[in-house]
Amino acid sequence: MTSNTQVLRSAVLTHNPAWAQLLGLCPLMAVSTTVTNALGLAAASSFVVIGSNVMISSLRHHIPEQARLPLFVLIIATFTTVTTLVLEAFSYELYLKIALFVQIIVTNCMILGRAEAFASRQPVIPACLDAVGTAVGFAIALIALGSVRELLAYGSLLRDADLLFGQSAAQWTLQLVETGPVPLAAYAPGAFIVAGLMFALIKAFGRRHPEVKTPSVEGTRS
Amino acid sequence: MSESSLLKVFTPLLIIGGLCGILLVLTHQMTAPEIEANREARTRALLEEMLRQPLPAQTEIDADIFGSCARWLFVRTEATGYAGPIHLTALRRTDGSTEGTEGLSLRVVGHQETPGIGDFIDHTRSRWIMELDNASAQAYAQLDAVSGATITSNAIKRAASQIFNQVKVFCDQ
Numbered sequence: 001m002t003s004n005t006q007v008l009r010s011a012v013l014t015h016n017p018a019w020a021q022l023l024g025l026c027p028l029m030a031v032s033t034t035v036t037n038a039l040g041l042a043a044a045s046s047f048v049v050i051g052s053n054v055m056i057s058s059l060r061h062h063i064p065e066q067a068r069l070p071l072f073v074l075i076i077a078t079f080t081t082v083t084t085l086v087l088e089a090f091s092y093e094l095y096l097k098i099a100l101f102v103q104i105i106v107t108n109c110m111i112l113g114r115a116e117a118f119a120s121r122q123p124v125i126p127a128c129l130d131a132v133g134t135a136v137g138f139a140i141a142l143i144a145l146g147s148v149r150e151l152l153a154y155g156s157l158l159r160d161a162d163l164l165f166g167q168s169a170a171q172w173t174l175q176l177v178e179t180g181p182v183p184l185a186a187y188a189p190g191a192f193i194v195a196g197l198m199f200a201l202i203k204a205f206g207r208r209h210p211e212v213k214t215p216s217v218e219g220t221r222s
Numbered sequence: 223m224s225e226s227s228l229l230k231v232f233t234p235l236l237i238i239g240g241l242c243g244i245l246l247v248l249t250h251q252m253t254a255p256e257i258e259a260n261r262e263a264r265t266r267a268l269l270e271e272m273l274r275q276p277l278p279a280q281t282e283i284d285a286d287i288f289g290s291c292a293r294w295l296f297v298r299t300e301a302t303g304y305a306g307p308i309h310l311t312a313l314r315r316t317d318g319s320t321e322g323t324e325g326l327s328l329r330v331v332g333h334q335e336t337p338g339i340g341d342f343i344d345h346t347r348s349r350w351i352m353e354l355d356n357a358s359a360q361a362y363a364q365l366d367a368v369s370g371a372t373i374t375s376n377a378i379k380r381a382a383s384q385i386f387n388q389v390k391v392f393c394d395q
Contacts, residue, residue: 059238064231071238078242082249089256092264 007126011133018141019199023110027101028142029191033153036160038146039139040094044083044102046135049111050128051079053119057127060120072115073106080106094163110138148194153186155179269296272313272327272355291393293317299388301381304373306334308343310381314389315356325356326382340374351378359386 017023024045031041052075056063063071084102087095095102105111114134119127150157155177161169184190262283270277273294282288289295297312309332315324328351330343342348354362362382367375 059234062234063238064234067231067235071235074239074242078245081246085249085253085257088260089253092260 004126004129007129008133011130012137012140016137016141017110017113017134018138019202021110021113022199023113024108024138025195027104027108028138028145029188029195031098031101032142032146032149032191033186034150034160035143035146035158036094036164037098038142040087040091040098040164041101042135042139042142044087044098045105045108045111045138046132047083048076048079048105049114049135049138050131051082052076052111053114053127053131054124055079056115056119057122057124063120068116068120072112072120076111076115077106091164097163110134145191145195145198148198149185149190151176151180152182152194153180153184153190155181268311268329268331269313272296272311272329287388287392291316291389295389295392297385297388299381299385301377301384303333303335303377304340304371305336308333308335308374308377308381310385312381312385314385316389316393325358326362326385327355327357328378328382328385335371335374340371342368342371343374343378359383362386 013020015021018025018028027041027045032038052072055075056072080103083105084095084099087099087102114130118130122130147157150159155175157174157176158169159173161172165172180186182190185194265283266277269283277283283296286298287295293316295314295316297314298310299312300307300309302308308330311329311331313327315327317324329345330351333341333343335341335343342350345351350368354365359382362379365375365379
């Protein structure tokens, strides 16, 4: 396996920010009430993590050691603000629903963690691949959690897709059951229960199939 | 720290800060017209929902008070709540030709009240303020404070009284 593939695989699977490192759980729990919300936050987080990793890696030889943390936060805050402005301009209804959690991407230690641990020490291509892997891993966790919660809470998938994809997507909603069997899943306690069960399942799968090298929880930093 | 090492730290900070600033300015310039249009459309939708009919196309919706004294007036005001200012948009109907359409309707368009306690005034969270639609000055004055949120409730009562007076002064001029 080439080193670039290893970087990507590690970021998506074995070091997945959500289920392996338990990072960025606040927006993960808060926004994953529906698949559409989850997709919106996944796209916003992806843009910020990829943009900031590439910029930090490109400038890594010019960033003084003493000022690296303020500069990382400045760069991440810039990409977060750009994302917020673009979302407010082109997906206003979705912006009104998830704006708070897009704005706090700047404090997401998943992104600062990748900048400090990887992007600031590696060339641009591996840093970009690491960011793509981290973004994909976070998106998989968000969409999986969003799908399960939306199914349990509302009995549907892709409700309000028009908020993200325009008016033509209003017909995309799949109403699988008339009402959601577990309305609690739409609220914070439901999010913790569903996320806990999902992470436990993934861990159990990893133990049964060690050859797949799926996740091991390495530490709980936020 | 010597002068040269200070320069070594602050020069990259200034240059990278400048690059980030340029990126923000460019994004702002690209998105500002769309954001302005979205905000105006949302404001217009709220006003039309309160009025229950389309607003005339040439209505200047940015003014603090606009409309006609003979039929309806929109007023923008703010009241001091528990955690900061409460921004309100009010519709004062003066056309009593249809029963139940003369009075004051309020919508909170911005507030910092405590979530779960004082945010009942937000029409997207609770129907409390919508149930007062087209209520008279007397009805607002006799409003019972919501338990646990007396300051927030009183702010709404004060705002209603202030708007009735403001409309009277505006139309008497």
